[in-house]
Amino acid sequence: MPIVARSDGRRSWRHIMPAMELARFAGWLALVALTVFCWRVMTQDTIWAFVENAPQQAGDIFARMVPPRWSYAERLWRPLWDTINIATMGTLLAIVLATPVAFLAARNTTPSVAFVRPIALLIIVSSRSINALIWGLLLVTIIGPGVLAGIIAIALRSIGFIGKLLYEAIEEIDESQVEAIRATGASPAQTMIYGIAPQIMPAFASISVFRWDINIRESTVLGLVGAGGLGLALEASLNVLAWPQVTVILIMILATVVASEWLTARVRQHII
């Protein structure tokens, strides 16, 4: 109990012990020092004149952005379709690839904890560490610009996400049900289908839908690195400084994201 004796002999209650308080203070001090140090290093080359000028620049950009050039919208249907395709097919591809990885990574289903599991975990963490845009950058240089690069980029990023959440779900299943199925003389494949799959199905569905929603967001900007979709139109418009078109594209992106969020919310309500 954090009770300290005062000088007059009475005891009083405190939130935490003095030693702990000192340690916390030291921790905060270290954090502040680190932040200040990082700030100094980071802003070494910052040109403050540009920063001071920012409100004026913001006003300037905004003035160029309105009114939006609505007529441009009809040329965006094809990029929009591409964006939806990239997100959906990328998610499907990721589901196909991530499911086996998740089973190999889960402690209770992996064939070997010492060898296979670390490899599966490495695949998951590498895929998660690298953003879809960087995968896109990489794939565009390797297989050329286009929707295909976008689909593969989305899939490669999503393997880690789906794989991680799915293997955690597999590790949390009720073992007694698996045991019961095994006791009927079921083969390992049957155990998986009748013992494990039904338990992870709701998690699996909600993870996939959740990732699809994120992927819609990501695929709207993948075009910035040349991987197709609305981002490609955004890049083209930014390069020629066609700000009224940029406004239309941003509104389109916003509408797509809101629509996908609404759709996923509906689907999740039905699943859960």
Add this chain to the structure above:
Amino acid sequence: MAAVTRSRPRRWRRPPLIADRRVRWVLIAVALAYLVVGAGTIEVNWTRLSEGLARSGRFLSGFLVPDFTSRASDILQGMIESITMTVTSTVAGVALSVPFGLGASRNLAPAWLYVCCRAIIAFARAFHEIILAIFLVAMFGFGPFAGFLTLSLSTIGFLAKLLADDVEEADPSQLEAVRATGASWWQLVTWGVAPQVMPRLVGLSLYRLDINFRESAVVGIVGAGGIGATLNTALDRYEFDSAAAVLLLIIGIVMACEYGSGLVRRRVQ
């Protein structure tokens, strides 16, 4: 009395995910139709693709023999920018998301403040980091300062929303008890709300540190500083071994971050 005979299914079947058979078949048909139409509209340049496969061999060999040395100064500069940007933007983002988060909790804030804070959070969440970065670079000039602003803004969008949702779900009886002692608003927050949301806030902040580092590699593509610029240059020059070195560094740092935050989270909770 007529004997009621009803044929029963002899075999047990697993209950399907979607109970209604018609809905199920319609959904399957729609999904298949979409796949056929969607796959049909993907334009694939096969000659470019086959050229690319040879290049992917070179890329994979670059991963086996990453080249850290020939672009060492670029990589170092990019990494320093990325890491400093991550630390400062996480601290600034967390510090700002606490007031915004409290303001966006219906059980602590008056209605007008609630609406304002929720609107700001929704705005910060609406656009992808890279779009924010494009605009902030246009306003504040190239370099890590624009990246810092981007990451801070998206940290607020992420953390303030989750914090607000947490505060709204806090156990009202504890808040009631603290309020019943005659506590002021500040005392209510420190003694009633903070103990309930603190462990999760610490965990989420560490998680956000992780995300910010990953995102700092991305904002460089549009000129907001960080390791992304180095990576972009390396790939533009088809220097796959240097690019592989950068990617391996990113993966290594993210793994270290995850391990470290796992340790801290275990101590806090």
